[in-house]
Amino acid sequence: MQTASARIADELRPLPVATDLNRPFWDAAREGRLDIQRCQRCGTYFHPPLPFCDICDSRELRFETLSGRGTVYTFTVIRANKMPAFDGATPYAIVEVALAEQPALLVTCNMNSTPLEDIRIGAPVEAAFVDIGDGMSLLDFKLAEGA
Amino acid sequence: MATQNGRFGKSKVAVLGIGYSRITRDPLPEGRIVGDECIEACRTAIADAGLTPADIDGITSFVEDSSAATDGITAVTPAYVWRRLGLDITWGEVNNKFVGGSLIEAHNAIAGGACKFALVWRAVDDPRLPGRRPAVSSQRVKVGGDAAFTQPYGGVGGMVQGGHAQVAQRYFHEFGATREHMAKHIVRNRKHALMNEKSYWAINKPEALSVDDYMNARMIADPLCLYDCDIPVRGCIAYVLGPAEAAQDLDHGAAYIKGFAKYWIGPRGVGAFYHNGGRQVKPALEENKDLPAVFDRHLWGPLGLKASDMSTANVYDGFSIITWLWLEALGFCGIGEAFEYVQGDHNEIGGKLPLNTSGGQLAEGAMAGAPHYSESILQCMGRAGVRQVKDCRYAIGATDRPSRAQVLVFSSQVD
Numbered sequence: 077m078q079t080a081s082a083r084i085a086d087e088l089r090p091l092p093v094a095t096d097l098n099r100p101f102w103d104a105a106r107e108g109r110l111d112i113q114r115c116q117r118c119g120t121y122f123h124p125p126l127p128f129c130d131i132c133d134s135r136e137l138r139f140e141t142l143s144g145r146g147t148v149y150t151f152t153v154i155r156a157n158k159m160p161a162f163d164g165a166t167p168y169a170i171v172e173v174a175l176a177e178q179p180a181l182l183v184t185c186n187m188n189s190t191p192l193e194d195i196r197i198g199a200p201v202e203a204a205f206v207d208i209g210d211g212m213s214l215l216d217f218k219l220a221e222g223a
Numbered sequence: 224m225a226t227q228n229g230r231f232g233k234s235k236v237a238v239l240g241i242g243y244s245r246i247t248r249d250p251l252p253e254g255r256i257v258g259d260e261c262i263e264a265c266r267t268a269i270a271d272a273g274l275t276p277a278d279i280d281g282i283t284s285f286v287e288d289s290s291a292a293t294d295g296i297t298a299v300t301p302a303y304v305w306r307r308l309g310l311d312i313t314w315g316e317v318n319n320k321f322v323g324g325s326l327i328e329a330h331n332a333i334a335g336g337a338c339k340f341a342l343v344w345r346a347v348d349d350p351r352l353p354g355r356r357p358a359v360s361s362q363r364v365k366v367g368g369d370a371a372f373t374q375p376y377g378g379v380g381g382m383v384q385g386g387h388a389q390v391a392q393r394y395f396h397e398f399g400a401t402r403e404h405m406a407k408h409i410v411r412n413r414k415h416a417l418m419n420e421k422s423y424w425a426i427n428k429p430e431a432l433s434v435d436d437y438m439n440a441r442m443i444a445d446p447l448c449l450y451d452c453d454i455p456v457r458g459c460i461a462y463v464l465g466p467a468e469a470a471q472d473l474d475h476g477a478a479y480i481k482g483f484a485k486y487w488i489g490p491r492g493v494g495a496f497y498h499n500g501g502r503q504v505k506p507a508l509e510e511n512k513d514l515p516a517v518f519d520r521h522l523w524g525p526l527g528l529k530a531s532d533m534s535t536a537n538v539y540d541g542f543s544i545i546t547w548l549w550l551e552a553l554g555f556c557g558i559g560e561a562f563e564y565v566q567g568d569h570n571e572i573g574g575k576l577p578l579n580t581s582g583g584q585l586a587e588g589a590m591a592g593a594p595h596y597s598e599s600i601l602q603c604m605g606r607a608g609v610r611q612v613k614d615c616r617y618a619i620g621a622t623d624r625p626s627r628a629q630v631l632v633f634s635s636q637v638d
Contacts, residue, residue: 084377090364092371124372149506150393153445154377158359162377170376170444172389180506184373197396210363214375 084168084188086208088161094212098125100139105213110203111139112175121178142177144203145220149174149182151195169195173217185215194219229527231482234637235334237470238326238478238600239463240272243421246458246588248352257457258295261346262307264459272463273473274340279463281314281338283325285345285591297355299346299459314338322460322593323622323629327483329464340465345593349455351380380443382452382542388444390507391544395446397508400562402446405543406437408565409450409585412540415572416582418610419598423454423588451543453584460593462600467637478603478633481617484522485629507548507626514552514625523554526632530554533632534615535602536576537595539622540583550578552625572610580610592622596631603635 094102101124104111113125117134121142128135151171157163169192175181187195188206200220205213244260251260269276282301294303301315314337318325322345329341348355366374378384394400413432416422424430432450440448470477505513523529530553538549547561555576556564564570570578581587581598588594599618601607612618621630 088363089377090366090375092375093365093367094371095367098371124369150389150396152383152388152392152447153442154379154383155442155444157377157379159377159379160359160361161363162379165377168377170378170383170389180509182506184376184378186376197393208375 083165084186085161085164086206088159089208089214090159090161091208091210092212092214097127101125102212104139104141105205105215106211108205108213110142110144110175110215112142112177112181113137114140121175121181123181123183142175146173146175146183146201146203146217148172148195148197148199148201149180150197151187153192167192171195171201171217173201183215185217187217187219189216189218229482230525231527234467234479234481234634236330236464236480237467238480238604238633239340239465239469239473240268240270240274241463241597241600241604242267242269242271242461243597244459245426246421246423246456246590247427248423248454248456249427250354251457256295257297257346257348257459258299258303258307260457261299261304261344261459261461264346264461265304265308265342265344268344268461268463269342271475272340272465274463274465276308276310278340279308279310279342280312281329281332281341282310282312283316283318283328283332283341283343285318285321285325297348297350299344304342304344310342312338314341320627321591321623321629322596323483323620323631324485326462326464326480326596326631327485327629330480330483333464333466340463340469342461342463344459344461345590346459347590348457349589351455352457382447383444385542386507387542387544388447390548391446391451391542393506393508394544394547394562398559398562402438402448403434404562404566405446405451406434408546409437409543410434411565411570412579412582413586415580415610416586418572418608419581419587420608422582422586423456424582424586447542447544450585453541453589454586456588456590458588458590460590460597462597470637475606476604476635478600478618478635479637481528481632481634481638482522482526483629483631484518486521486627507624510626511548511552512558515554515558518553518628518630522628522630522632528617528632533576533617533619535578535580535599535612535618537579537581537583537598537618537620539592539595539624540579540585541589543585545624546579546583548625549621553619553621553630572612577612580607580612592620592629595622596620599631599633603633605635
């Protein structure tokens with residue numbers, strides 16, 4: 077599902093540049109999927125992507141679609157940011173989500189549709205995506221249904 | 224007190240002299256550049272060691288940007304100091320990370336016979352200072368590499384991009400710490416800075432900080448506020464190191480280098496502070512739980528000392544939370560206990576472990592760890608004035624993040 081951020085000027089947000097290494101992540105994000113790189117030998121997930129497995133040195137790494145579920149590992153609330161995309165959006169949260177598939181597999185995101193007071197460490201969340209233009213989409217988690 | 228020597232044995236090298244420029248946030252006088260401040264501090268340190276520039280045959284510094292266009296203006300390289308002081312050096316090096324690394328390399332160069340008297344400095348013209356901040360682009364910017372996975376979410380400044388606010392939030396949650404706990408620590412730290420005539424606050428703005436001031440301060444990134452950030456400055460601190468026996472010729476005390484631990488080996492090194500670029504490292508707080516055993520093995524054991532042997536500690540505070548992680552990593556208190564540990568009077572001057580007696584980076588000034596080493600050195604030399612820790616035998620200076628240790632233990636005596 078693609079949504080717009082509540083207050084962040086999405087069309088001005090820093091634009092990720094896809095590379096051969098990470099393009100599958102961005103392609104999946106555009107289609108509303110959370111694809112994360114995984115070592116096909118030892119099974120370890122990596123984010124951001126790596127050219128080789130940092131555990132077993134295998135070069136055989138592929139992107140797999142994850143559940144998009146996780147919990148809030150930690151977060152912070154930004155009170156001032158002069159960048160035009162964010163200047164009118166403060167206060168907003170930057171959240172580290174621990175994905176369900178592996179301990180401490182952290183992804184950085186916002187939770188722009190969630191009131192700040194509802195963002196708590198340990199809260200179950202699920203992945204959503206926001207279209208920021210120029211063919212790119214970013215993660216924007218929300219509280220899990222029924223949580 | 225432990226007296227048996229570990230692997231480090233008897234000190235071979237001592238800090239013989241130290242020199243400061245004025246530490247300020249103000250623009251320098253017309254026509255004066257940071258290179259001038261650095262040369263002044265270096266000359267002071269050399270004279271303090273009872274030497275002249277002709278005696279200096281080794282130099283090193285930590286320099287982020289060593290391009291010819293900026294040398295002397297925003298950074299001061301060994302090449303600059305070598306030329307300005309007209310040195311004849313046999314050993315020189317640009318160090319990759321923080322002043323602790325420079326001091327350790329200088330120790331090793333002297334101990335290994337590569338040079339006899341080494342000059343080390345940290346000169347800074349902080350890019351966060353007013354007038355030095357780059358203009359904010361009104362256009363969309365593009366980000367590549369690992370930053371593509373963080374910057375579009377609006378992280379701003381080292382506090383967030385380095386993960387410090389996020390680590391603090393997790394620490395508060397996991398151990399039950401609050402901003403009130405931090406307030407006690409920050410208020411004491413300012414008190415120490417006001418006792419330090421060379422600190423930013425003493426020189427430029429001699430105002431005490433109250434708990435209320437802290438609690439009402441502008442939040443930057445929850446749970447950290449303005450006073451949890453180090454204070455950007457311009458200025459220089461310089462050191463002269465030499466063979467331990469040269470200390471006999473001084474008209475003041477020396478700070479003998481007892482031992483050290485350093486394992487900064489780049490961003491893919493032994494654990495980054497935060498989930499570094501997705502590398503399979505633990506989050507900082509998890510990693511910190513492993514570090515007391517690491518420091519037992521690689522610092523306290525080789526030193527033949529224990530944390531409880533330290534007379535004082537000056538541990539890094541580029542952001543306040545880092546100090547708590549250091550206190551736990553080094554074993555001054557247990558994991559998850561630092562927020563309570565810093566409430567006690569034992570961290571006051573006169574207590575069992577006076578902590579960050581110069582005000583550190585938070586209040587003396589942000590100089591890549593230089594305040595932590597220089598204060599440890601002054602305490603061991605017995606030259607810390609009204610801040611002097613009584614019978615200071617060992618002082619530990621520890622900077623950067625605990626997972627990228629740059630730790631030196633100084634001694635007031637050769638042992």
